[in-house]
Amino acid sequence: MEQNFIRKLIFDEKTRALLIQTLVIGIFAVLIYLVTKQTAYNLEKRGIGTGFEFLNIAAGYDISISLIPYDSNDTHLRAYFVGLLNTLMIAVCGCFLATIMGFLVGIIRLSSNWLFRNIAYVYVEFTRNVPVLLQIILYYTILLHLPKVKQSIIIFDSFYLSNRGLFSPAPIFKDGFSVVIGSLIVMIIFTFFLKKFLKKKQELTGKQYPIFLINSALIIFIPIIFYYLMGMPLEFDHPVMKGFNFKGGMVIRPEFLGMLFGLSIYTAAFISETVRSGIISVSKCQREAAQAIGLKANFIMRLIIIPQALRVIIPPLTSQYLNLTKNSSLGIAIGYADLVHGFGGISLNQTGKAIEIMLIVMSTYLTISLTISFFMNLYNKAVQFKGNI
Amino acid sequence: MEQVIQLEKVNKWFDDFHVLKDIDLTVTKGQKIVVCGPSGSGKSTMIRCINRLEAHQKGQIVVHGTELTNDLKNIDMIRKNVGMVFQQFNLFPHLSVIDNITLAPIWVKKLPKKEADNIAMTYLEKVKIPEQAQKYPGQLSGGQQQRVAIARSLAMNPDIMLFDEPTSALDPEMIKEVLDVMIQLAEEGMTMLVVTHEMGFAKTVADQMIFMDEGRIVEQASPDEFFNNPKSDRTKLFLSQILNH
Numbered sequence: 001m002e003q004n005f006i007r008k009l010i011f012d013e014k015t016r017a018l019l020i021q022t023l024v025i026g027i028f029a030v031l032i033y034l035v036t037k038q039t040a041y042n043l044e045k046r047g048i049g050t051g052f053e054f055l056n057i058a059a060g061y062d063i064s065i066s067l068i069p070y071d072s073n074d075t076h077l078r079a080y081f082v083g084l085l086n087t088l089m090i091a092v093c094g095c096f097l098a099t100i101m102g103f104l105v106g107i108i109r110l111s112s113n114w115l116f117r118n119i120a121y122v123y124v125e126f127t128r129n130v131p132v133l134l135q136i137i138l139y140y141t142i143l144l145h146l147p148k149v150k151q152s153i154i155i156f157d158s159f160y161l162s163n164r165g166l167f168s169p170a171p172i173f174k175d176g177f178s179v180v181i182g183s184l185i186v187m188i189i190f191t192f193f194l195k196k197f198l199k200k201k202q203e204l205t206g207k208q209y210p211i212f213l214i215n216s217a218l219i220i221f222i223p224i225i226f227y228y229l230m231g232m233p234l235e236f237d238h239p240v241m242k243g244f245n246f247k248g249g250m251v252i253r254p255e256f257l258g259m260l261f262g263l264s265i266y267t268a269a270f271i272s273e274t275v276r277s278g279i280i281s282v283s284k285c286q287r288e289a290a291q292a293i294g295l296k297a298n299f300i301m302r303l304i305i306i307p308q309a310l311r312v313i314i315p316p317l318t319s320q321y322l323n324l325t326k327n328s329s330l331g332i333a334i335g336y337a338d339l340v341h342g343f344g345g346i347s348l349n350q351t352g353k354a355i356e357i358m359l360i361v362m363s364t365y366l367t368i369s370l371t372i373s374f375f376m377n378l379y380n381k382a383v384q385f386k387g388n389i
Numbered sequence: 390m391e392q393v394i395q396l397e398k399v400n401k402w403f404d405d406f407h408v409l410k411d412i413d414l415t416v417t418k419g420q421k422i423v424v425c426g427p428s429g430s431g432k433s434t435m436i437r438c439i440n441r442l443e444a445h446q447k448g449q450i451v452v453h454g455t456e457l458t459n460d461l462k463n464i465d466m467i468r469k470n471v472g473m474v475f476q477q478f479n480l481f482p483h484l485s486v487i488d489n490i491t492l493a494p495i496w497v498k499k500l501p502k503k504e505a506d507n508i509a510m511t512y513l514e515k516v517k518i519p520e521q522a523q524k525y526p527g528q529l530s531g532g533q534q535q536r537v538a539i540a541r542s543l544a545m546n547p548d549i550m551l552f553d554e555p556t557s558a559l560d561p562e563m564i565k566e567v568l569d570v571m572i573q574l575a576e577e578g579m580t581m582l583v584v585t586h587e588m589g590f591a592k593t594v595a596d597q598m599i600f601m602d603e604g605r606i607v608e609q610a611s612p613d614e615f616f617n618n619p620k621s622d623r624t625k626l627f628l629s630q631i632l633n634h
Contacts, residue, residue, distance in 0.1 A: 203502035206495065288442050289479035289538075293493035293545055294468040303492065307483045385482045385527055 039355070054351045055080070061346050063337045065253055076347045083339035084364060090259050090338065091325040091368070097264035098324060099317075102271025109276050120272070128269040133330050136262030140334040143254035149245055158238060160246065166257065169236035170250040176233035183226040184219070191215035255336040259328065267324045271317060278313035279305060310383045318376035322369050329365070339364060390417035393549060393580055394439060399448035401434060408434050409445065410604040418548075421581045423591040423612075426601035427627065432584045435601070436551045439582070440471045452549070469497060472542030476554040478534040480526035480541070486513070487522040490541045497545070505544075512540035516570050532563025536570055543574075550574065552583040586631060592616065600624045 008015050043050060055077040062072050067085045070078055108120040127135065144163050147153060152160035152167070160167040191214075198209045227234070239249025282305050290300040331338040332345060344361040348354055394416035401409040408431045416422060424432045437443040438450060441457050441464045450457045452467045481489050490509035494500045500508070513519040516536035518529075526534055535555060542550060552571065556564040568590050575581055575594045585591065591598060591612060598615035600608040600623075608615065608624045619625050 202495075206499040206501040206504070208496075208499060285475065285477055285479045286481065289473075289475060289481070291442060292440055292468060292471075292473040292475075293541060294465060294497040295493060296465065296497075299496050303496065304481055308481075311483070383483075385525065 043355075048352060050353075050356065052356055054353050054356070057351075059347060060350065061342075063342050064335070065256060065337045076343065076351065079347055080339070080343040080360070083337060083342040083344070086331075086336070086342075087325075087328055087338040087340075088368070090256065090263065090328045090331065090336070093260055094263040094267065094324045094328065095321050097260065098267040098271055098320070101264060101268035102320075103275050105268060105272035106275025106279070109272060110279060124269045124272055127266055128273075132262060132266040132327055133333060135266055136258055136330055136334060139261040139265075140254060140258030143258055146254075150241070158236070160239060163254065164245070165251045165253040167239040167246045167249050167251050169238045170248070172235045172237055174233040174235060176230035179230050180223050180227045180233065184223040187219050187222050191218055194218070255331070255334050258334050259331050259336045262330075263324050263327055267320050267327075270320050270323075274313050274316045274320065275309075278309035278311075281312045282308045307383065311380075311385065314376060314380040314383060318373060318380070321372050321376065325368055325372065326365060390419075392416070393418050393453055394582070395449070395451040396435075396439075397449040397451075399435075399438065399445050399450060401431075401438065401443065401445045401447075408604050409438070412448070412604075412606060414599070414606065414609075416549075416580060416582060419578050419580055420596050421575050421594050422583070422597045422599060423595040424582065424584045424599045424601060425586055425588075425591070425627070425631075426599075426607075430601040431604040432601050433553050436473075436553055436582055436584055439549075439551060440468050440473055442473075469545060470547050471549045471551060472545060472547035473551045474535070474538050474542055474553065474555045476557050478526070478531070478538045478558070480534055480538055482526050484525075485522070486518075486524055486526065486529070486537050489526065489537060490544045493541070493545050508544050509540070512543045513537075515543070515573075516540045517566075530563060531559045532566045535559065535563075535567045539567075539570055539574075549580045549582070552581065552585065554584050554586075556585065556587055588616075588632060600627065602627075 009019055010016060040050075056075050058073050059076045059079040060072050061079075063070055063079065063082050065086055066082045067089065068078075068082060070082050105120045105123065108116050109124070111117050111120075143165075146161060146163045149160075149162045149164055152162040154160055158169050195211050195215060198211050198214075202208055237248045239246040239251075241247075286304055286308065287300055290304045295303070328338055329340040329344075332341045335341065339361055344357060348357045351357070392415055394414070396412050396414040399409055399412040400407070410431075412431075412435060414435075424436070426432050434443055438445045438457075439452060444459075445457075453470060455463050455467060457463065457467065480486075481492070484492065487506065487509050490512065491502070491505035494505040494508055495502060498505075510519055510522065513522055516539055518533055518536055521529060521533060521537070526537070529537065539555075555571070556567050559567060564587065568587060571581070571583070571590070572594055581594075583590075583594075595612045598608075598610055598612050599606055600615070600619075600621075602623050607621050608619060610620075615624070616628065619628060
């Protein structure tokens with residue numbers, strides 16, 4: 001009986017798998033326990049307390065770029081949120097720009113035009129084979145070597161590009177502008193229903209409508225009409241040279257621009273390869289079958305190629321978004337005030353709460369990444385094939 | 390008889406490879422022509438030239454009185470009237486069976502969805518799988534997929550059907566269900582150009598047999614003459630290999 005049990009433990013596939021898993025979990029739990037205990041002992045010995053009270057004391061340092069009001073008297077917690085917002089800002093802008101550039105370059109690389117195709121090829125091979133940190137530093141250095149403020153490069157009489165960043169007019173919204181914004185929102189909702197309505201109408205009558213064109217026109221022109229009806233309720237605060245710097249307007253700092261160029265140009269190279277492989281993955285036979293039933297080239301692209309290419313593009317595209325978001329922590333190299341630079345750097349040095357701060361910063365990145373993954377996976381599920389192909 | 394397809398001295402090259410050599414062929418309305426020959430003989434390329442999936446470089450191809458050139462309007466018009474069935478079915482895996490069939494009626498013929506759905510169901514019943522309408526290609530057997538592909542072509546109401554080895558990728562048991570549909574189609578008077586090695590099917594259906602080798606039409610004859618009294622040695626050799634096992 002007992003021998004039988006031991007025999008089963010070793011040779012029965014299921015029981016053995018269970019035994020091994022139990023052992024692994026057990027060893028892992030013991031390791032965690034030992035590490036935690038040792039760390040707590042070390043901290044106590046050096047007289048470093050643990051806890052999160054430090055979040056409520058004044059940070060005592062300035063942050064150059066902030067989306068919310070902040071000064072050095074504010075708490076470490078507020079500094080954390082400033083950094084988090086800056087991280088999110090660069091991640092969102094970077095992903096947006098990288099996606100547009102990546103799709104364009106990916107399509108150009110499949111173009112029949114020799115010159116365009118090869119320019120795209122050189123761009124991809126150059127950017128994806130040089131470390132992104134070097135590229136960020138390169139763009140930042142170029143931005144820092146722009147002319148001094150007094151010799152700013154003036155673009156369209158209202159933008160001033162100098163080594164302190166891009167100074168541009170700041171919009172001032174006056175009474176009535178909310179009506180323009182309102183009309184824009186109403187139009188976006190309206191076109192959503194209009195699209196459904198026109199699709200339904202096509203199903204009923206067979207007539208095809210240029211839905212995208214109609215909707216774009218509505219979204220662009222209706223708010224413009226309201227803008228003039230309301231007496232142009234938008235003014236700009238132009239930056240004016242005062243002493244050694246500009247006053248008024250708003251400024252996009254070279255740290256942000258350097259990060260934006262570095263991250264998006266680098267990531268776009270990878271995205272373009274993803275897009276290219278996605279389009280190539282749709283077999284030539286699919287195009288032929290679509291041609292044989294009489295579909296025109298633009299419909300073949302829209303109804304056959306793109307839906308199938310997306311299935312291949314989405315998972316690696318998710319990885320690229322995650323990469324870009326995490327690479328934004330390289331901002332510390334050029335002083336872009338992201339989460340790692342401010343909270344994860346200066347706050348950590350000042351308070352000495354290395355473990356707590358690293359835990360917070362790491363779980364923040366984890367949360368952002370998992371959120372991106374979650375939504376991309378939802379989208380991915382929607383574009384997968386049914387059945388086994 | 391009304392001539393629907395004319396090929397005159399058609400030549401085609403894939404780079405240096407001369408794949409079609411002076412092909413002459415006339416198809417009249419309602420005719421069923423079976424094309425056979427060893428692989429690489431240019432059979433598939435020939436019928437792919439007829440709806441311009443391949444472009445020929447010399448000679449003339451006229452379908453329904455319209456010559457095939459680079460003119461996109463003419464190509465579109467001809468493709469609307471010429472259906473094609475492929476060896477690998479080439480269904481659209483991201484669309485359900487019924488959406489595969491209604492795609493062209495909706496986007497090319499601009500029919501209302503309901504009407505297109507009705508047409509699709511009619512043809513699905515014709516190929517005997519109306520119950521599979523809501524499934525996806527990946528959920529069907531090979532024979533069922535090929536029958537959907539036939540229905541998809543028929544939904545555009547073509548008057549010529551091209552078949553490019555429609556049963557070569559199928560299990561023996563499924564070949565019959567596809568051939569049955571094709572025989573039914575032939576009986577209804579469809580003009581058919583079929584590349585196949587199913588000689589039983591050829592004997593039942595064909596008005597004309599064509600044997601191709603190395604880019605040329607070597608022999609063109611009625612099935613009776615073709616099988617019982619082939620003229621060229623190449624045809625005899627081919628037939629002996631394909632029939633004797």
